[in-house]
Amino acid sequence: MAQPLERIQDALINRQSPAERDKIMRRLPPDSGLDAIGVRMREVFDTAEEWEDIDLSHVPGLLAGPWYEMRMVGVSILDFKARHRSLDDDGRRRLYETYMNHHEFINIWDLVDRSAPRVVGWYLLDKSRRPLFDLARSDAAIERRTAITASFWLIRQGDLDDPLALADLLLDDPSELVTKPVGTALREAGKIDRRRLLDFLAEHRHRMSRPTLRLATHLLPADNE
Incomplete structure (x- = not known):
């Protein structure tokens, strides 16, 4: 056989x-x-x-x-x-x-997106997040994408501290492979805690590319964008 x-x-x-x-x-x-x-x-x-x-x-x-x-x-x-x-x-x-x-x-990118949240993020939910920060400092953009995309699962569980720290770390990334999912992570964080998203935007908006900012503020009222 x-x-x-x-x-x-x-x-x-x-x-x-x-x-x-x-x-x-x-x-x-x-x-x-x-x-x-x-x-x-x-x-x-x-x-x-x-x-x-x-x-x-x-x-x-x-x-x-x-x-x-x-x-x-x-x-x-x-x-x-x-x-x-x-x-x-x-x-x-x-x-x-x-x-x-x-x-x-x-x-x-879509191989990462298909699997990183549940396979990587779910496993690390009750563990040290150091592997995500190590990936976020990788020379490979696709590994940095895994870092922020895996954090989607943490956000979904209401855990925002490390995802926002990862977003801060990757906000200036030179690759759209990374900055676009950063924007998505921020948008999803805003669904959980709008105040924290607004505070993040107030502090870091000047560092954000237009596509990242658009994604991050997609669900906010126009006067908050």
Whole structure:
């Protein structure tokens, strides 16, 4: 019988479309080193959901795959596994370590966004946030994106101190890969505590790019923008 990775590859091949491949290739960063076979995102997620219960030992093979769709299946499986509230701390640690130990392959913004909040953020919810601050100081913009995107889960739980500290640290980042999710984090923080967002804006507005400020103030009344 074919191994799980081969069967997942076959499932993706059976769902491929040349027209979809053209669309994906146009939006993949040229330096990503990735190819695509052309599978619609909904069908990629469906494939991941079908293989959600795969042993975690197979996921690194997906993350290191040459196709964008394979890597998206890999991070989606991590996310689906992380959604199980019955998962114990050791199980969350294994998901977190799989992500962190293979970050070199999680090298496109939507791979980060698909998995970082629940896989990284949820695991660190009751732990030291130092790994996020270490990522925020990384030379790699995609790792800095993981830092702020993982904090979305903390914000969702009403924990704003470290997400706002990360936003402060990354506010001047030279990459939009980072500053756009910073704006999103601030907007989400404002849903929890508008006063803290307004105080943050009053102190740091002068450092914020227009896109970041637009995202951060999207839900505020016009007189607060």
